[in-house]
Amino acid sequence: MSSLITKTTVLIVDDEPINIKLLAQALSPRYRVKTSTSGEKALQIAISDDPPDLILLDVLMPEMDGYEVCRQLKQDARSKNTPVVFITGKNSSEDEARGLELGAVDYITKPFNLPIVMARVKNHIALKKKNDLLEQLVFIDGLTEIPNRRRFDELLEAEWLRARRNSTPIAVLLMDIDSFKLFNDNYGHTEGDDCLRATAAALANALRRPADFVARYGGEEFVAIVPEATEDAAVALAEKMRAAVEALQVPHEYSEVASVVTLSVGVAATVPSLERTPEQLIQTADEALYKAKQAGRNRVVSTQC
């Protein structure tokens, strides 16, 4: 069962069940195949928790045509990296150019040659896997193996725009290990690195919902994005994260606040508007973090942005 779950998935989108059947028969020995006879359903599958690795997309479909499906796929951060291959009876060069300009990686005209389709699918999937790996490496912090600042910046921008569109709240948590210089100075840099790794894992484990996100912000600072969280909900999560680090019980006899490693957290929550920016949200969280440090560390302080 687990091998099935991890198997590469191809989504076939065609309003003609007979076309789907033909392609599915050829692909299913090697890939896990999902199918859709409508563009709307294809979009849902593409942004689901179990998205495909490649989409074979028909152009001529009633209601939403393949070009529109492709356009929407490429606009959504959750599906924009999923390769789209058009398989279509529309065989003019203008049609092909339009498909490729919309962001499709390939354009195959009907009647197609099945071995060629299979070979192209294989090549595009190999490329997609390599891109996924590269993206992971670019966005992962080497020491703690959680997402890095670059990934945070990118995701905050996307979540900010989403929250603004939907008029939903969003919160940022800025976290800083207390007296970490004293930890490093007394226990050494290697122990310091171990502490950062353990802290990162504890913070990642404390997240509750799939959309919640934590990254290493730099040095001994971490940052979380909590979409759709009111200030109260964000504070509750911040408190859970603070407690998770304390519960690690990493000895820190040189700490100014406790006998173990602790965390201070600044929380900022807002409903994004055109007048505000994500940078202001981070700035507000930073001010709250400063207050948490001033108030004695090992605590959560919140400010409305």
Ligand SMILES: Nc1nc2c(ncn2[C@@H]2O[C@H](COP(=O)(O)OP(=O)(O)OP(=O)(O)O)[C@@H](O)[C@H]2O)c(=O)[nH]1
């Ligand atoms: N081991 C290790 N230490 C790091 C790393 N990045 C930053 N640091 C250390 O983190 C420490 C941060 O110290 P400060 O910014 O003075 O803060 P602090 O001692 O935690 O004091 P407060 O935040 O005010 O409680 C410095 O000693 C840095 O060298 C890293 O990747 N590994």
